[in-house]
Amino acid sequence: MADKNAGPFPGEFPSLPKQERALQKRKALLESGRRLFIEKGYELTTAKDIAAAADVATGTFYRYFSDKRQLLMALLQDKIDFLMVPEPDWLSEDPVLLLARLLDEHYKRLEAVGIHRVLPELLPKDSELAGILQEARRNIHMQIVQGLELARQKGLTWKDIDLDTAAWSALILAENGPDKEEHSSSPLNTLEAARIICRMIFPP
Structure with a gap:
């Protein structure tokens, strides 16, 4: 995709088609690839499988993508913001409730995209x-640190904590929240997770 080559995803992407019908075919290929990668796994999914699921010829697949990896990279380029945990507003009047809502929305998006x-x-x-x-x-870690530095300047954080470590700890907890049920008897409560993160950073 010519307009995105300057982004974080290297390599030559075919230009986006301009006709609506072609755009719909490309969109169908992306959706079929996303679904099959989740259902069958990346290795077991072929370009032929993706084309068949999108109801197009295999040759049509190669008009839009050189191979299944390029399709995956296009998917990730489009969805990478969904994969990254959200950056909270630490200066909010109620950072716990705000962070809980952001985490809840983030996990729902993750589950929907898959x-x-x-x-x-x-x-x-x-x-x-x-x-x-x-x-x-x-980049997300750096943004969290910068937000915490602003909060510290206003005297809101513990004075003796290392903000870089605090940001890393919050990031790790938030990223691994959906896995909690695998290691304990209950799924993650986003409000409790947000409360723990904020208690780690802010005095009561």
Whole structure:
């Protein structure tokens, strides 16, 4: 996609089609790829499978994408904001409730998109993709630190905590929230998670 080549996803993407019918075919291929990657796994999904699920010829697939990896990268380029945890407004009058709402919305978006389920299969094998996601996480971490620094300037945070470590801790907890049920007897309560994060950063 010519207008996105300057973004975090390297490589040559075919230009976006201009005709509505062609745009709909590309959209159908992306949706079919997303669904099949989740259902079958990335390795077991072929370009032929994706084309068949989108009700187009296999040759049509290659008009829009060079291979299934490029389709995946296009999916991630479109959805990467959904994969990253939200940056809260630490200066909010009620940061706990705001953060709980942001986390709840984030987890619902993740579940709806579902593409994050494919990443554990891919990241150990694709260093380029792993690097892209790691850079996105660094950017989110930096933004959280900057927000906490503003809060500290207003005297809102604990004076003796390291803000970089606090931001990292909040990021790790937020990212792994959906996995809580695998390690305990109950799913994550976003309000409790938000309360723990804020207690770690702000005095009562």
